[in-house]
Amino acid sequence: MKSLVILGVTGSIGTSTLDIVRRHPDRYRVVAMAAGRDVEGLAALAREFRPAFAAVGDPSAASDLAERLSGTGIVSGAGEGAVVDAALHPADLVIGAIVGTAGVRPTYAAVAAGRRVALANKECLVCAGEAFMSAAARAGTEVLPLDSEHNAIHQALGRHTAAEIERMTLTASGGPFRSWSAERIAAATRAEALAHPNWAMGAKVTIDSASLMNKGLELIEARHLFDVPADRLDVLVHPQSIVHGLVSFADGSVTAGLAVPDMRVPIAHCLAHPERIVSGARSLDLAAVARLEFEEPDLVRFPALRLAREALAAGGMMPAVLNAANEIAVADFLAGRCSFGEIPVAVERVLEKFSHRTDPGEDVEARLALDGEVRRVANEMRAPAFS
Amino acid sequence: MKSLVILGVTGSIGTSTLDIVRRHPDRYRVVAMAAGRDVEGLAALAREFRPAFAAVGDPSAASDLAERLSGTGIVSGAGEGAVVDAALHPADLVIGAIVGTAGVRPTYAAVAAGRRVALANKECLVCAGEAFMSAAARAGTEVLPLDSEHNAIHQALGRHTAAEIERMTLTASGGPFRSWSAERIAAATRAEALAHPNWAMGAKVTIDSASLMNKGLELIEARHLFDVPADRLDVLVHPQSIVHGLVSFADGSVTAGLAVPDMRVPIAHCLAHPERIVSGARSLDLAAVARLEFEEPDLVRFPALRLAREALAAGGMMPAVLNAANEIAVADFLAGRCSFGEIPVAVERVLEKFSHRTDPGEDVEARLALDGEVRRVANEMRAPAFS
Numbered sequence: 001m002k003s004l005v006i007l008g009v010t011g012s013i014g015t016s017t018l019d020i021v022r023r024h025p026d027r028y029r030v031v032a033m034a035a036g037r038d039v040e041g042l043a044a045l046a047r048e049f050r051p052a053f054a055a056v057g058d059p060s061a062a063s064d065l066a067e068r069l070s071g072t073g074i075v076s077g078a079g080e081g082a083v084v085d086a087a088l089h090p091a092d093l094v095i096g097a098i099v100g101t102a103g104v105r106p107t108y109a110a111v112a113a114g115r116r117v118a119l120a121n122k123e124c125l126v127c128a129g130e131a132f133m134s135a136a137a138r139a140g141t142e143v144l145p146l147d148s149e150h151n152a153i154h155q156a157l158g159r160h161t162a163a164e165i166e167r168m169t170l171t172a173s174g175g176p177f178r179s180w181s182a183e184r185i186a187a188a189t190r191a192e193a194l195a196h197p198n199w200a201m202g203a204k205v206t207i208d209s210a211s212l213m214n215k216g217l218e219l220i221e222a223r224h225l226f227d228v229p230a231d232r233l234d235v236l237v238h239p240q241s242i243v244h245g246l247v248s249f250a251d252g253s254v255t256a257g258l259a260v261p262d263m264r265v266p267i268a269h270c271l272a273h274p275e276r277i278v279s280g281a282r283s284l285d286l287a288a289v290a291r292l293e294f295e296e297p298d299l300v301r302f303p304a305l306r307l308a309r310e311a312l313a314a315g316g317m318m319p320a321v322l323n324a325a326n327e328i329a330v331a332d333f334l335a336g337r338c339s340f341g342e343i344p345v346a347v348e349r350v351l352e353k354f355s356h357r358t359d360p361g362e363d364v365e366a367r368l369a370l371d372g373e374v375r376r377v378a379n380e381m382r383a384p385a386f387s
Numbered sequence: 388m389k390s391l392v393i394l395g396v397t398g399s400i401g402t403s404t405l406d407i408v409r410r411h412p413d414r415y416r417v418v419a420m421a422a423g424r425d426v427e428g429l430a431a432l433a434r435e436f437r438p439a440f441a442a443v444g445d446p447s448a449a450s451d452l453a454e455r456l457s458g459t460g461i462v463s464g465a466g467e468g469a470v471v472d473a474a475l476h477p478a479d480l481v482i483g484a485i486v487g488t489a490g491v492r493p494t495y496a497a498v499a500a501g502r503r504v505a506l507a508n509k510e511c512l513v514c515a516g517e518a519f520m521s522a523a524a525r526a527g528t529e530v531l532p533l534d535s536e537h538n539a540i541h542q543a544l545g546r547h548t549a550a551e552i553e554r555m556t557l558t559a560s561g562g563p564f565r566s567w568s569a570e571r572i573a574a575a576t577r578a579e580a581l582a583h584p585n586w587a588m589g590a591k592v593t594i595d596s597a598s599l600m601n602k603g604l605e606l607i608e609a610r611h612l613f614d615v616p617a618d619r620l621d622v623l624v625h626p627q628s629i630v631h632g633l634v635s636f637a638d639g640s641v642t643a644g645l646a647v648p649d650m651r652v653p654i655a656h657c658l659a660h661p662e663r664i665v666s667g668a669r670s671l672d673l674a675a676v677a678r679l680e681f682e683e684p685d686l687v688r689f690p691a692l693r694l695a696r697e698a699l700a701a702g703g704m705m706p707a708v709l710n711a712a713n714e715i716a717v718a719d720f721l722a723g724r725c726s727f728g729e730i731p732v733a734v735e736r737v738l739e740k741f742s743h744r745t746d747p748g749e750d751v752e753a754r755l756a757l758d759g760e761v762r763r764v765a766n767e768m769r770a771p772a773f774s
Contacts, residue, residue, distance in 0.1 A: 155642050158545020164663060166670075236673055246645070251655035252668035255542050258633070258641040268638035276551060281639035283553075286623055286681040294673040 002028050002271070005089050005115075007106055008097035009033040010041035012201060013120045013146060016263045017095050018045065020271060020279055028271065032089035034082070036102060037061065043068035050074065053089055055082035057102060084109045093271065096121045097146065099202065100327075101371050108132055108364050114139035118270035119225075120146035126217050127320040127371055129224030130362040144270040145225055149218055151266035152244035152257025153226065160247070162226035167248040170222060171238035172215040172297060173198050178239060182301045186341025190333070193340055198241040198261045207330045208304075211343055212297060216308020220319045223312060230312045235305065237295045242284065260284050303344040307351060317359040318351065320367050324374035325350035332382065350378045389415050389658070392476050392502075394493055395484035396420040397428035399588060400507045400533060403650045404482050405432065407658060407666055415658065419476035421469070423489060424448065430455035437461065440476055442469035444489060471496045480658065483508045484533065486589065487714075488758050495519060495751050501526035505657035506612075507533035513604050514707040514758055516611030517749040531657040532612055536605055538653030539631035539644025540613065547634070549613035554635040557609060558625035559602040559684060560585050565626060569688045573728025577720070580727055585628040585648045594717045595691075598730055599684060603695020607706045610699060617699045622692065624682045629671065647671050690731040694738060704746040705738065707754050711761035712737035719769065737765045 004021070008014045014035075021028045034055040035042040046054040046069055055077045056065050062078035069076050077085055080102075087094060087106035096107040096119045103121035108128070111117050112135040119125070124132045136143050145151045149170040162168065176195045177185045193210040194203060201209070208214035212235075219233045236246075246256040259265040260282050268279030286292075299306040304326070311322040329346040332338040338346065354374065360366040391408070395401045401422075408415045421442040422429040433441040433456055442464045443452050449465035456463050464472055467489075474481060474493035483494040483506045490508035495515070498504050499522040506512070511519045523530050532538045536557040549555065563582045564572045580597040581590060588596070595601035599622075606620045623633075633643040646652040647669050655666030673679075686693040691713070698709040716733040719725040725733065741761065747753040 152640075155545070155640055158542070158642070159661065169673075243643075246673075248670065249656075250663045251659065251666040252646050252649065252652040252670060253539075253542055253656055253663075254645040254671050255545070256630075256643045256645055258643055259639050262639065265639040269636075269640055272638065274546065276637045276640075279638040283635065283639060284641050286556075286633075287683045290681060292679040292681075294677060294679075296674045 001026070002092040003031045003090070004028055004271075005032040005086060005091040005094040005110070006030060006097070007034045007083065007087055007095060007103065008036070008099060008120070009045055010035040010038040011097055011099060013095065013097035013263060013267065017097070017267050017271070018049065020264055020268050020277070021049070023280060024277055027277065031091050032086040034086040034098070034106070036098065039064045039068065046074050047072060053077070053086055055086040057083050080105060087115075088113055091115065093118060095146070095270075096124065099204075101127065101368060104128060104364060104368060108135060111136045111141060111143065112139055114141045116142050116144070118144045118146045118267070122217050122221060123323065125221040125224045126323045128362070128364045128367040129220065129319070131364045131367070133224050133227070143225065144273060146266055146270055147218060147221070148244045148259070148261070148263065148266050150222060150225055150245065151269055152259070153222065153247060155257040155269065156245055156247045156255040157226075158255065160249075162228040164249070165228070165232070165247045166250055167232050167234055168222060168226065168228050169234040169236050169246040169248070170215060170218050171236050171241070171243055171245065172212055173209065173241045174237040174239050174295075174297075175210040175212065177210055177301075178237065180301070185301055186339060188340040190336070193333070197239070203334055204327070204330055207333060208326070211304040211340070212302040213304035213308060213326055213343075215297070216305045216312070217323065219308060220312050230315070233312070235297045237297050238293065240289060240292050242286075242289055242292055258284055304347065307344055307347055311351065314355075317367070317370055318355070320370050321351055321354040321374050322347065324371045325378045328375055328378040328382075337382075346378070346382070349381055350374060353377060353381070388413070389479040390418045390477070391415055391658075392419040392473060392478040392481040392497070393417055393484070394421045394470065394474055394482060394490065395423070395486060395507070396432055397422040397425040398484055398486060400482065400484035400650060400654065404484070404654050404658070405436065407651055407655050407664070408436070410667060411664055414664065418478050419473040421473040421485070421493070423485065426451045426455065433461050434459060440464070440473055442473040444470050467492060474502075475500055478502065480505060482533070482657075483511065486591075488514065488755060491515060491751060491755060495522060498523045498528060498530065499526055501528045503529050503531070505531045505533045505654070509604050509608060510710065512608040512611045513710045515749070515751045515754040516607065516706070518751050518754070520611050520614070530612065531660060533653055533657055534605060534608070535631045535646070535648070535650065535653050537609060537612055537632065538656055539646070540609065540634060542644040542656065543632060543634045543642040544613075545642065547636075549615040551636070552615070552619070552634045553637055554619050554621055555609060555613065555615050556621040556623050556633040556635070557602060557605050558623050558628070558630055558632065559599055560596065560628045561624040561626050561682075561684075562597040562599065564597055564688075565624065567688070572688060573726060575727040577723070580720070584626070590721055591714070591717055594720060594730075595713070598691040598727070599689040600691035600695060600713055602684070603692045603699070604710065606695060607699050617702070620699070622684050624684050625680065627676060627679050629673075629676055629679055645671055691734065694731055694734055698738065701742075704744075704754070704757055705742070707757050708738055708741040708761050709734065711758045712765045715762055715765040715769075724769075733765065733769070736768055737761060740764060740768070
């Protein structure tokens with residue numbers, strides 16, 4: 001029986017995790033859970049799975065959550081401190097699936113305390129990858145990748161380490177604009193950008209998939225997760241989203257991780273690792289898929305990927321700057337304040353501005369402060385036409 | 388510095404192995420080599436690589452080989468005993484690349500003596516897989532697969548064993564007749580059957596690739612190499628020959644081994660395992676390949692694969708019967724004594740005949756005796772029209 005803490009329990013990764021837990025009540029027990037603002041959803045899941053502790057990030061929701069859980073014996077808490085408490089609840093595995101920078105402190109706390117973490121939160125690695133992975137190494141614990149691409153690579157590596165490989169390749173579906181002209185992409189509507197061909201995800205990550213910024217952020221994650229140099233990391237566009245990641249060896253061998261696009265596959269892999277359990281996902285039938293296609297990404301039509309590669313190569317604080325600037329620009333696009341083509345333009349302006357600043361340091365608090373500062377600057381720099 | 392014995396040194400696997408050894412003179416030293424009949428080729432390679440011992444299978448070639456090596460200090464021998472002596476020469480790795488049943492005794496001797504063997508000879512596993520793998524287990528040694536498909540699966544398994552997987556899939560290019568009608572296949576000429584789209588191999592294995600018998604024999608090999616039940620083994624037709632093998636797990640994850648079709652990839656993998664070395668093969672560029680296609684094999688148009696699956700399911704001596712009957716039928720086809728369509732018909736008649744016999748037992752000598760008996764019967768059963 002493995003005990004689980006689920007951070008971000010009401011989100012897409014959280015609910016997929018619980019879908020698997022429901023299939024294996026004899027194997028997994030949820031001992032703590034946390035959500036950001038969805039008190040109703042959190043309370044319903046807590047009533048079903050009966051953790052010892054449930055936390056909501058929104059501090060104003062404290063009494064609402066307590067009332068909804070009254071009589072259950074489940075201890076509740078609210079605010080960031082309560083989410084950190086949930087992260088530190090004794091458990092065999094912490095699912096780190098809080099979206100955004102809100103996930104950084106709780107997930108970092110779990111890793112620093114030596115918890116094994118299955119990581120879906122991007123910001124832990126993009127904003128504070130050095131500190132996060134150092135903390136895991138110091139605590140002697142393992143970070144398992146929950147993203148389908150990184151999970152596929154983890155599986156493709158097998159008994160090898162990244163130091164033994166020549167190249168590591170993440171695939172990208174190419175998103176809804178894969179075959180569009182640069183002009184048409186620049187003028188894409190919100191609805192067009194939200195129409196992802198293969199994956200159902202939140203709005204922010206769907207927009208990032210359309211711009212290929214998401215793949216750029218994943219390269220930065222891979223850099224830290226696997227300790228692989230930036231110049232060994234590649235992206236390959238693969239519209240079918242069946243091959244998720246590949247590693248190449250000096251002898252010409254390539255191993256790859258494949259699966260139908262269903263997040264339950266990597267989640268089940270992390271839950272059971274190194275064993276295997278049924279996930280509920282369909283088996284891959286390659287004869288039915290019939291054809292897998294691959295092409296180089298186009299950095300001209302998808303400048304967000306170029307910016308991410310530049311931030312990855314620059315290292316230091318630049319990935320954190322990229323991420324925060326992109327969040328503001330995507331929020332502007334989703335709110336109708338800028339065009340799709342203006343997203344990378346805005347991000348590049350912020351990157352340029354910060355390229356002259358001194359890196360405030362690798363530690364988590366310094367990077368979170370930087371994140372806030374970048375958002376402030378990005379909002380100030382917003383072109384008058386955008387607001 | 389690893390010491391190597393190369394059995395079948397003048398063949399395609401042997402010369403590819405030496406191509407890699409030439410690239411890494413600081414890593415590998417050939418201490419013994421053996422060939423079947425090509426005394427001239429063997430002597431030239433012995434003069435270049437300076438093994439301590441060189442053996443030729445043909446006993447009548449003893450003095451010819453000795454003369455060609457005179458003054459080199461290389462000890463030579465001839466006949467099956469000499470080839471077994473080469474196999475037993477102290478070494479870190481034995482390359483078992485003798486073609487046909489001639490490879491069984493020497494390779495078995497190496498495994499039984501506890502040598503690590505990189506295995507390309509099919510007959511060791513198809514005819515005597517139980518005895519061969521038991522001998523390896525008793526001697527506590529490892530059998531590394533040199534076939535590209537089994538090598539890809541070995542790599543795709545990573546830290547897993549076959550007991551942990553749901554399915555194991557070998558790919559087949561589909562050969563030159565992949566899209567031909569049954570009628571056209573049945574009437575195919577020798578030249579048509581020898582025109583393999585992706586691999587340059589010997590005539591026998593090229594014909595077997597055209598009939599898909601080769602893939603059937605590989606299923607039987609996989610059964611023994613990985614100790615995986617027959618009903619978990621699959622074939623998938625994949626015309627580009629880039630994905631060579633796949634393993635599927637309960638959670639929906641699939642890992643796959645890929646490479647350009649170049650035997651130096653699996654050979655280099657075996658030579659360096661668990662490290663990696665440069666093989667000389669091109670790196671795989673999936674964007675340049677652009678498209679990978681997959682389809683179910685057609686057991687109606689390719690009855691040889693059906694027969695092999697049946698022999699695999701029956702187990703016992705039937706795979707050995709299949710293999711010997713097929714050798715005779717393919718030799719008949721190559722000699723113009725039967726049509727391509729008559730190959731599986733002849734094999735099925737022999738299988739039917741032997742299905743009523745008692746299994747003579749699993750040991751290597753019993754299986755080699757059976758092999759001889761099947762060849763005799765197959766020759767006798769040859770339809771008058773064939774001879």
